[in-house]
Amino acid sequence: MNRTLSSTATRSYWLGRYLERAESTARLVMVNGRLLYDLPRRLPLGWQPLVDITGGAELFAQLYTESSEKNVTRFLINDLHNPASLFSALNWTRENVRTLRGIIPRQSIEYVNELYLFAREFLSEPLSRTRRVQGLSKILEFVQRIDGFMSANMLHDAHWTFLRLGNFIERADMTSRIIESGCDNMFEAVSELEPFSDIQWRSVLLSLDATQSYNTVVQSPISKEAVLEFLICNESLPRSLAYSLNSLRKGLQDLPRHEKILRSINRLRRTINHADVGSLEGESLREFLDDFQLQLAQINQAIADVYFEFKPRRRATRN
Amino acid sequence: MTINWQTYENEGLWDELITPRGRARNGAGKLCRTLARLSDSELAARKTAAELAIRSMGITFTVYTGEGSGTIDREWPFDIVPRLILKREWDRISSGLIQRVTALNRFINDVYHEQKVFSDDVLPREYIERSKEFREECLGVEPPHKVWSHVCGSDLVRDKDGRMYVLEDNLRVPSGVSYMLENREVMKRVFPELFEEIVIHPVDDYPAQLAACLRSLTPIKSPQIVVLTPGIYNSAYFEHAYLANAMAAQLVEGSDLAVGNDDKVYMRTIDGLVQVDVIYRRIDDLFLDPEVFNAGSVLGVPGLMRAWRAGNVALANAPGCGVADDKVIYTYVPDLIRYYMNEEPILPNVPSYRCVEKDQRDYVLDNLDKLVVKPANESGGYGMLIGPKATRAERAKFARQIRANPRNYMAQPMLTLSTAPAIIGDHAEPRHLDLRPFILSGAKSYVTTGGLTRVAMRKGSIVVNSSQGGGSKDTWVVDLDA
Numbered sequence: 001m002n003r004t005l006s007s008t009a010t011r012s013y014w015l016g017r018y019l020e021r022a023e024s025t026a027r028l029v030m031v032n033g034r035l036l037y038d039l040p041r042r043l044p045l046g047w048q049p050l051v052d053i054t055g056g057a058e059l060f061a062q063l064y065t066e067s068s069e070k071n072v073t074r075f076l077i078n079d080l081h082n083p084a085s086l087f088s089a090l091n092w093t094r095e096n097v098r099t100l101r102g103i104i105p106r107q108s109i110e111y112v113n114e115l116y117l118f119a120r121e122f123l124s125e126p127l128s129r130t131r132r133v134q135g136l137s138k139i140l141e142f143v144q145r146i147d148g149f150m151s152a153n154m155l156h157d158a159h160w161t162f163l164r165l166g167n168f169i170e171r172a173d174m175t176s177r178i179i180e181s182g183c184d185n186m187f188e189a190v191s192e193l194e195p196f197s198d199i200q201w202r203s204v205l206l207s208l209d210a211t212q213s214y215n216t217v218v219q220s221p222i223s224k225e226a227v228l229e230f231l232i233c234n235e236s237l238p239r240s241l242a243y244s245l246n247s248l249r250k251g252l253q254d255l256p257r258h259e260k261i262l263r264s265i266n267r268l269r270r271t272i273n274h275a276d277v278g279s280l281e282g283e284s285l286r287e288f289l290d291d292f293q294l295q296l297a298q299i300n301q302a303i304a305d306v307y308f309e310f311k312p313r314r315r316a317t318r319n
Numbered sequence: 320m321t322i323n324w325q326t327y328e329n330e331g332l333w334d335e336l337i338t339p340r341g342r343a344r345n346g347a348g349k350l351c352r353t354l355a356r357l358s359d360s361e362l363a364a365r366k367t368a369a370e371l372a373i374r375s376m377g378i379t380f381t382v383y384t385g386e387g388s389g390t391i392d393r394e395w396p397f398d399i400v401p402r403l404i405l406k407r408e409w410d411r412i413s414s415g416l417i418q419r420v421t422a423l424n425r426f427i428n429d430v431y432h433e434q435k436v437f438s439d440d441v442l443p444r445e446y447i448e449r450s451k452e453f454r455e456e457c458l459g460v461e462p463p464h465k466v467w468s469h470v471c472g473s474d475l476v477r478d479k480d481g482r483m484y485v486l487e488d489n490l491r492v493p494s495g496v497s498y499m500l501e502n503r504e505v506m507k508r509v510f511p512e513l514f515e516e517i518v519i520h521p522v523d524d525y526p527a528q529l530a531a532c533l534r535s536l537t538p539i540k541s542p543q544i545v546v547l548t549p550g551i552y553n554s555a556y557f558e559h560a561y562l563a564n565a566m567a568a569q570l571v572e573g574s575d576l577a578v579g580n581d582d583k584v585y586m587r588t589i590d591g592l593v594q595v596d597v598i599y600r601r602i603d604d605l606f607l608d609p610e611v612f613n614a615g616s617v618l619g620v621p622g623l624m625r626a627w628r629a630g631n632v633a634l635a636n637a638p639g640c641g642v643a644d645d646k647v648i649y650t651y652v653p654d655l656i657r658y659y660m661n662e663e664p665i666l667p668n669v670p671s672y673r674c675v676e677k678d679q680r681d682y683v684l685d686n687l688d689k690l691v692v693k694p695a696n697e698s699g700g701y702g703m704l705i706g707p708k709a710t711r712a713e714r715a716k717f718a719r720q721i722r723a724n725p726r727n728y729m730a731q732p733m734l735t736l737s738t739a740p741a742i743i744g745d746h747a748e749p750r751h752l753d754l755r756p757f758i759l760s761g762a763k764s765y766v767t768t769g770g771l772t773r774v775a776m777r778k779g780s781i782v783v784n785s786s787q788g789g790g791s792k793d794t795w796v797v798d799l800d801a
Contacts, residue, residue, distance in 0.1 A: 002567060003588035005575050101551055102560045102570065106377055158589060256590050307589045 004158040008103055010308045012159040015096040015104075016166025022089040023143045024174045026136045028053065029076050029086075031206045033129065035199075047072035053177045054084045073132065078123045086139070090119050105153045108146055115142040161251045162307075168251070169300055172244035173293060178207045179231055180289045182224070183282055201227040208239045225278035228285070232277045241292065245269050248299070261302045268295045321362055322355045322740075322747050329749045333479045333737040335402050346797045347403050349516050354400065359745055365509050366742060369399050372505045378498070379557050380785055395498060396790035398741040399509055402752060402772045406520065406798040412475070412483060412756070413766040415665030418656060420471050420758045423488060423643045425659040427467040430642055431457045441658045442651050446675075449726050450648075451696045452491075452641030454604060456611055460628055462637045463536045466760045468644075469635035470529070470599075472496070475754045475770075476669070477737035484669045484734070486753065488652070490644035491636060492601050496525060496757050497558035499771040500565075502793040520768045520796040525757070526565035528765045533566075533597045535762035536633035542596035544568040545586060547576070549602045549618045559601050568599070578622030582629045597633045598623075604638045646693045646729045647673060674721050674728040683730040684721065687714045690730040692721070705781075707733055736781050739792065741774060751775045753783050754794065769794035 032050055048067040051060045056075065059082060064071040079085045097104060097112045122135040154160055182204045201222050205211045208231065217234065218226050234240045249265050252258040271292070280288050325341040327334075336347045343351035357365065378395040404412075429436050430447055437444040447453050472493025474486040503522050507514055533544050548559035550572050563570035569586065576595065577585050585592040600607065606616040608623040626632045642648070650671040653664045672679040672690070683690060692704040704717040721728050738749035756770030772794045773783035783789040 002569055003586065003590060003593055005569070005571060006587040006589060007572065007575050009589050099551060101556075102564070 006308050008100060008159060009162045010304075011096045011100050012103070012162040013166040013303070013308075015093060015100065016163035016168075017170040018089045018093040018096065018166075019143060019147065020167045020170035020174070021084065022086055022093060023140060023147075024171070025054070025076060025084070025086045025089065026139050026143070027209060028178070028207055029073060030133060030136045030140075031203070033133065035203050035206065049181050050076060053181045055177065056082055056084055073127065077127070077132075077136075087119060087123060090116050090139075100159075103159050104150060107153070108150050111142070111146045111149060115139065115146065118142065158255060161254050165248060165251050165303065168244040168247045169296065169303075171239060172241055172248075172296055175208060175231060175239050175241055175244065176289045176292050176296070178204055179228070180286060181207075182227070183285050198222040204231070210237060210239060213237055224281065228277045228280060232272060242269070242272055245272070255307070257306055261299060261306060264295065264299050264302055268292065268299070271295075321357065321359045321745050324351055324355060324747075327740065327747060327749070329738060331479070332735065332749055333477055333481050334749055335404075335477070335737055335739040335752070336400070337740065344403070346405050346799055350401065350403065350513060353510070353513060354740075354747070362742065362745065365399055369397055369505050369509045370394070372508045373397055373501075376501060376504065377557075378501045378505075380498075380554060395501070396776060396785070397502065397505060398750075398774055398776070398790055398792045399506070400740045400742060400747065401506060401793040401795045402739045402754075403795050403797050404754075404769060406796055406800070408483075409769065409796045411665065415485075416473055416756060416758050416766050417764045418660060418662060418665055419473065419485065419488065419652060420468065420760055421764065422656040422659045423471070423490065423652065424466050424468055424760055426655050427490075427637075427640050427643050428465045429659075431460060431467075431639060436655070436658065439658070441654055442648075446647060446726070447642060450642055450645055452604070452639070452645060454639035454642070456624055456628075457637070457639035460637075460639075461630075463633060464760075464762055467637040467640040469532055469536070469637075469760055471758045471760070472755045472770075473758065475666075475756065476734055479735040479737070481737075483666065485652075485666050486669055487646065487649060488644060489755075491641045492603065493755070493757065494555040494558050494601075495755055495771040495773075496767065497561040498791055499757075499767065499769070499794070500525060500561075502771070502791060506793040517795070518798040520798065522768050522794075525767055526562060528759055529562065529599075530566040530568070532759040532761035532763075532765065533568075533599055533633075533635055536635060537596045539596050543586070543593060544597045544599065545571045545576070545595050547571055547573065547598050547600040547602060547620075549573075549606070553601075555601065562599075573602070573617065573619045576620045576623075578620060578626050582622070582626050582631055584620070584623065584626045584632045595632060597635065599635050604641060607634075607638060641696075645695045647675065647695045647726065650729055669731045669734060672730045674725040674730065680721065680725055683728075684718055687718060689733065691733050692717055692728055692730045695727045695729070705733065734781075736775075739772075739774070741776065741790075741792070743778075748778065750778070751781045751783070752792070769796045 028050060032047070046067055047069050050072055051057050051067060054076065060067070060075050063079070063081060064075060075082055075085065077086045080088055080091065082088060094112055094116045097109050101109065119139060127135070150163070182200050198221070201224055204227060205214050205222070210231065214222070214227070214230055218230055220226060230237065230240070232241045235242050235246060237243055245265055245268060249262060249269070252262055252265070275288060324337055324343070327337050327341060329337055330339060336344055336351060338344055373394050380393060380395055426436060430453070436442050468490040470493060472489040472495060474489070475483055476486045477483050499522060530544070534542055544566065546559050546563040546568050548556060548570060550556065553559070560570055571586060575587055577587065579585055584595040584598070586595050602618050605612045606618040608619050608621060609616045610621045611624040624638065627634050627638070649668065650673050653668055656662060656664045672683050674680045674683055683692065687704070687706045690706045692706065694702045704713065706714065736751040736753060738751050740747035741750040752772050752774045754770050754772050757767045759765040772792050773785070774790045774792055775781055775783045776790045777788060
C-alpha cells in the first residue's frame, strides 16, 4: 500500500502556502495603489501600512530608509531578501513544484514555470504604476489558473489535502492581518471628512476582494461592526476567518492522527463564535487578532509536529 | 517512395534488418516492405507521431550541463525503425545471460565468504584487493538466495561477422529499462498495423517481474518495498519514478528513511514511521550510508549498512556487488562460468587483453592504434581510448597511464558494431547499435524480452550512450513459428 511521505506532504503544504501568499500579496499591492489615488493629495498617507500588514516592518527598516511607494513596492514585490515578497513566494512555489514531480499534474508544473519566467521578466525592468498594475493582474490570473487547474486535475488525495491546509493557514493569517490594518490610526485624519469616513473598512474589503460579497450579504452601508462580523464570522465568504477554519477542520478530518490539531482548531473556532466581534475596536480588536494569529501559528506548528518532522529514536552518536 | 533498400548503404557492415544485397533478413520482410511503402509525408507523419507521443508521455532524460545551470530535461531521442531479433536466437542469448549472471553472483558471494576462487587459482587475489569496488564491510554478509546483483544490465554487441558478444556487465545500478518499456508504447502508437501482422513478444511484464524479484528477498508476506532515488536532479530520475509507479512501490529519497535503535529501516510518512523491508536502491554504494562510506553523503541513510548486515532490510543490488563489475574481472568471466557452473559459456566475451600481465600489456602498448582501451571502473563510455580514432598525443598519454597503473586497464580489438536502418531526414541510413537486456536474479531468474537498443545517431559513431548523443529504438523479438 502506498503511503504519503512526510517530505512530499511538507512540500505540498508549503506549495499551498506560497501560492496563496503570492496571490494575496499581488492583490494587496494592487488595491492599495488604487486606494491611495482616490485620496486628497495633502493627506500624509503612505505605503508603510502594507509593510506592517505583511509583518515585515523590522526587515524593511534594515533594508530601506524611507517608506516611499518605490521602496515599499520593491520590498513587497521584487525583493528576494524579503521571504514574504511576491517574487520570493513565486520562487518557492517553483522550487516546491519541481520537487513534487509525479505528484502534481505535469501541466501545472509548466504553468508554474511560465508564471515564474513571466514574473522574472516583468520584474527585471523598473515598474511604472501602469506596468505594475498590468503585471500584478497578470500574475493574479496566472495563480488562479494554476489553482483551478490543480483543483480540477490533481488527485484529491492526502497531498491535495495538505496543499489546501497550506492555502487556508496562509489565508486566515493574511485576512487577520488585513483586518488588523483597519485598526490603524492612519486614516484618522481623513475619516472626519466626507466622503472618506468609511475609507479604512472599504480598503479592508477591497484588499480581500470582498466588496461585492459584502454588499450581497450585508445589504447595509459599510460600517466597522458589519465588516468585522462579515470578515471574521461569515461561513460562506471564502476569505473569512470562520471559513478558513472550517476548511482546515474539514481537511484534517481526512488525515490520520488529527485529534490534537482538531482540538486546537475547534478551540479557536469557539473563540470566534463567542466573541462579540462587532463591538471590538482599537486595542481590543488588536488583542483579539493577535491572539488569533498566535493560535494559528500553534496550529501550523502542530501540523508540522504530527506530519512533517518526527524522527525515530537515534542510536547514541558513535565516538 | 522514399526508402529504397536497394540503395541502402550497408557495404562492409552487418545490418540487423537488411542483407548486403539489399534484401530483408529473415523475419524482417513485412517491416521492411511497410517502411518502403510509406510516402515522404507518411514517413514524416510517423516520425512526428513518435515525437508527439514522447512529449505527451513525458519521456525525458536529464543532461548535466556543467557549471551553474545544473541540469536540463531532454526528450528521449528515438528512432522509429525497430531492431529485430528472432525468437530462436533470443532464447539462446537469454540462457547465456542467466548462466553468466548466475556465475557472477556466485563469484561475488565467494569473494565475500570463502574466497575459494583465489585459493583454487582461478583468479589472482590481488585483483580483488586492489579493486575500487571491493567492500570490506560486506565480508560475511549473507544476502537472501546468496544473490548480490539482483538487477544486471549486460551490454551485447554484434560484430561484422554476425556473432553476438557480451561487451560488459553492469551489475551495480544499471539504468535504461524504463526506456525499453516506453519505446514499445511509442511504437504501438506509431505503427499499430505492424503489431497485428507480426508476432512480437511483449516486454511489459518487466515491472511485475522486478516486483516479484524484490518480494522474494524477504520472508514477509506483503513487504513494504521502496525505490531509493538520489532525487530529481539525477539523470535517471524519470526511470526511478516510472518503476516505482509501475510496481506500486514507494519512491523515496534518503531523507525519507531513517534507521532506528533497533537497526530497522523506517520511512517517514504522515501515518508515522513505517518499516521498510526491501530497498531497490538507485544510488551508488559509496553514497548509501554516511556512517560507513562517504561521510559527506546526503543522499544516503545513516545506519543503512548496519540494518542490512543485521538482515533487517534487503538491498537490491547488494552493496559490494560492483566487485564483479570491473572490466578486468570481465576478462575472467568465461573462466568463472567454467569454475562455478562447470559449463561452457554460451555467450562469448569480446577478446580482451589484461594490461596487468606483461606480455599482454606489451601487445596493447604496441597496438594502441588498433585497440579500444577501457579503465576498470568507469561506466557511460567515459575514460576510454578508442585507439583508431585517437590522436597520437592521446595515445601517448594513455600509454603512460597504462604503465603507471596496469591493473586499471584492459584492451579489446575495435569491433565494427552491427547496424540497423535509422531515419535520417527523409531516408534510411545504417547506424551502429548495441543491446542492453536486463537480467533479474532473486528466488528465480528472468531476462527481459529483448532489451534496450541504443543507437549512435551520428554517422559512423559507435558511442551509443544517451549522455553522449545516443538515441534508441524499439527491440522486437519476433517469433516466426507462432
